[in-house]
Amino acid sequence: MIKNKLKEIWAGGRPSINGWLSIGNAFTAEIMAAQGYDSIAIDVQHGALDYSSVLPMFQAMRASGVVPMARVPWLEPGIIMKVLDAGAYGVICPMVNTAAQAAEFVSYVRYPPHGQRSFGPTRVSFAAGANYAAEANGEILAFAMVETKQAMDNLDGIAATPGLDGIYVGPADLTFSLTQGRLAPAFDREEPEMIEALKTIVAACKRNSIRAALHCGTPEYAARAIGWGFDMTTVSGDSRLLAAAAAASVAKFRDAVGHIAGADQKGAY
Numbered sequence: 001m002i003k004n005k006l007k008e009i010w011a012g013g014r015p016s017i018n019g020w021l022s023i024g025n026a027f028t029a030e031i032m033a034a035q036g037y038d039s040i041a042i043d044v045q046h047g048a049l050d051y052s053s054v055l056p057m058f059q060a061m062r063a064s065g066v067v068p069m070a071r072v073p074w075l076e077p078g079i080i081m082k083v084l085d086a087g088a089y090g091v092i093c094p095m096v097n098t099a100a101q102a103a104e105f106v107s108y109v110r111y112p113p114h115g116q117r118s119f120g121p122t123r124v125s126f127a128a129g130a131n132y133a134a135e136a137n138g139e140i141l142a143f144a145m146v147e148t149k150q151a152m153d154n155l156d157g158i159a160a161t162p163g164l165d166g167i168y169v170g171p172a173d174l175t176f177s178l179t180q181g182r183l184a185p186a187f188d189r190e191e192p193e194m195i196e197a198l199k200t201i202v203a204a205c206k207r208n209s210i211r212a213a214l215h216c217g218t219p220e221y222a223a224r225a226i227g228w229g230f231d232m233t234t235v236s237g238d239s240r241l242l243a244a245a246a247a248a249s250v251a252k253f254r255d256a257v258g259h260i261a262g263a264d265q266k267g268a269y
Helices: 005-011 026-033 051-064 077-086 099-109 132-139 149-153 155-159 171-178 192-207 219-228 238-268
Strands: 016-021 039-043 067-071 090-093 141-146 166-169 211-216 232-235
Touching: 005 016, 016 026, 016 238, 026 039, 026 051, 039 051, 039 090, 051 067, 051 077, 077 090, 077 099, 099 141, 099 155, 141 149, 141 155, 149 155, 149 171, 149 192, 155 192, 166 192, 171 192, 171 211, 192 211, 192 219, 211 219, 219 232
Parallel strands: 016 039, 016 232, 039 067, 067 090, 090 141, 141 166, 166 211, 211 232
Antiparallel strands: none
16 A cells, blocks of 8 residues: 555654645646645535545546545545545544544544444555555544534543544634634634644644644744644645635736836826
8 A cells, every 4th residue: 555645754753734625626636736735635524525526636636646635524434434435545524522523533434443444445445556455544544623612621532532643623613612702713823822722732632642733824824833833734725825826916917007007197297
């Protein structure tokens, strides 16, 4: 089986950068995968896509050698196993609030005797190389999302779950939940209480020898998060990057045209 490059990166003491796909299009996935990310996650939960988009997106990413991952819609065995069979080398599961839920999630990712994943690697048996059944348990990453007050209350139990590889922080929902709606959901939190929560999560991960990951909006904030101890940061995503680049291009055009128009007006006098 082809080895999981994220595990190799982390074993070498280096942080990783993850890309994010919310647009259900194989060409967009191919473009993003060619930009130098260590891994790319397809957002099946909130993305404008479904499983019929996931498989060709994984196929399009294969040539780049990027580690393919997916965030599933919920803690549900069917979709978890289907994204794995499609080729995911990592699964991010949202709204894991208890140690029992974390253990349930892990069981869907692992083949027996370490879990209850059903065997039927339709595409991944070709994409991942030989001996998949014997090696998948050791290569596939299971990330539980901590994004609620309940999850923070149960943080140590979640982090100590056998077979869990890491905690992935959803800062928007976590902020919404911890502050009871007092703060609007958003990335790159600057409030002391939220930064303290992020550092608390990192500490729990370190105590249990698992990885800490954070969804960020900017590379600058992601770099700060690495400094706090996060092993992986997601920096923006396809839809936000497209919108930002398009907006910047239009703004530069309008500014340039405005300068030309202003110069022409002066010349007319």
